[in-house]
Amino acid sequence: MSDAARTSVLGSTGAGDLFQLLRDGRPRTRAELAAITGLARSTIGLRLDALTSLGLVGPVADAISTGGRPPSRVALLPSARVVLAADLGASHAHVAITDLMGAELASHTEHLEISLGPEAVLGWMVEHTDALLERLGKTRADLIAAGIGLPGPVEFSTGRPVNPPIMPGWDAFDVPRWVKRHTESPGRSPLPVYVDNDVNIMALGERTHSWPDVDHLFFLKVATGIGSGIISAGQLQRGAQGIAGDIGHIPVARGAGIFCRCGNEGCLEAIASGPAIAAAMRRDGHDTASGSDVLDLVRSGDLDAVRAVRQAGRDIGEVLTTCVSLINPSVIALGGSMADAGEHLLAGVREVVYSRSMPLATEHLTIVQSRAADSAAILGASMLAIHYALSPEALDTLAAAN
Ligand SMILES: [Zn+2]
Known part of the structure; x- marks a missing residue:
């Protein structure tokens, strides 16, 4: 040399x-x-x-x-390069181009079923990425990395979904490889692609948006399913197989005799998710087909709906009490569509967590509704990509090769 x-x-x-x-x-x-x-x-x-x-x-x-x-x-220089951020949900898809600080420059959202399979859904994502880049006067060569959230367990090291229950055709699909191949740009090395579970990216987004100095944050998503993203000691915790935080199938006392889609009985998700609350209200004679019908009733002041949501909050609180003992978070943020029930869900959660946890664990514990709300997932997907693409090691490699 x-x-x-x-x-x-x-x-x-x-x-x-x-x-x-x-x-x-x-x-x-x-x-x-x-x-x-x-x-x-x-x-x-x-x-x-x-x-x-x-x-x-x-x-x-x-x-x-x-x-x-x-x-x-x-x-x-935040707009020196751009990031592809995507939040691919069970029945919605959101793709955005962000700058290097995670700010959305252009985005597109559509109703899209994840069950259409990886090639159709990722193909949609790439097509809209190209359109958004064009709208911004940019090209694929301006992309520095991609971050993608999926509604199921993901093995983070390979970016492959692992037995995802609502994603037929996606099991073990090599998402990064497919996206790299379909975003090729002449004279450029392949796009770095990072894939994670949607709740994990929401936890990253929530922290970036509102709690940058909080190193112990627990993000809970309550929607069609229930799951959580755990940030401990400043790092997202994925566990050995990427399913850390998958708390929806922990059994709770009130769930005895109620069967869950996972095949077990008494899971938290089977009594406190949006569809579970709607089903319980149907049994009591209400015309609630889904969690959003329950939310409509809550907003109209229906007392049965308010009671049902508050009870779901208590059931969630029962599981969260265990989580608080295990990981001692300083912030618990509730997100997902059912968190729109606001204070009613929070009240049930707080009632149980504050009364059942050890005083030291709750002395400085804040339990709030997600502040990033609808922007949590895209911001988190962007942060995931930026975190790895602009890590000290990645940049040193880039600088040495330049
Ligand atoms: Zn279950």
């Missing part, structure tokens, strides 16, 4: 770490970066050069300059 080549590689090593500091979008001078990192100004200069040559960082105008030579501030 020549001295010049050696210097170039050594100069770029560590560029990834420096970039993590700039991920917040705040402009900083070289002197500030040197003070924060303890690195020599010359080292900062080399690393910034590597990031600048990748187009990710650049000088920004300084609004508070009062004349003379303006201090040279650098910052992340």
Whole structure:
């Protein structure tokens, strides 16, 4: 290796770490970066050069300059590259192009059944990605990575769904490989593609949106099914097979004798999900076909619906009490369509969790409705892609190859 080549590689090593500091979008001078990192100004200069040559960082105008030579501030350039973010649900699909801070630049949502199979659904996603890029005056070459959420268990290391119950044809399908092949761009290496369970990406989105400083966040989705995403010590926890947080099939006391679609009896999902609440109300003579009918009744002030939702909250609280003991979160955020019942569902959850947990575990525990709400999934999918595509290791590799 020549001295010049050696210097170039050594100069770029560590560029990834420096970039993590700039991920917040705040402009900083070289002197500030040197003070924060303890690195020599010359080292900062080399690393910034590597990031600048990748187009990710650049000088920004300084609004508070009062004349003379303006201090040279650098910052992340959020629109230097774009991210493909997709939330593919059971019966809806949302695809978006975001910038490097996760902000949506263009998006498209449609009713689409995941049961159409991987090639039809992913084909739809790629087709709309191309259309959105075109609308933004960009091309596939501007994409830095893709993040995709699916409504079932996913083996994160391979991006393959694992026995997903509502996704016929998707079991073990190599999603990243298919997407890479169908988003090829001349002269570019294949697009990095990251796939995860939808509740996991919602947890990432919720944290980014509203709780960036919270390292222990538990996100609960209550909709057609019930599941959770666990962020512990600042990291999303997926477990050995990617099903950590799949709490919908934990048995609860009130579920005795009620059968679940999983084949077991007494699961939380069988008594507290949207369809389960609707079924219980039908047995009491109400005309509720789905969870959204229950929500309509709640909004109209129907007391039976309010009681049913509050009871579902207590049943969920029973399982959450165990989760609180296991992982000691500081925030529990309730999302998913049934969380639109607002205070009624929350009241049931809080009633049980606060009365049944150990005082120390609940002393600083906040239980709230999701604040990211409908934007949680897309923001999380974008963050998932950015987290890995712009990791220190990935950037050092990019900088060394540049
Ligand atoms: Zn079950």
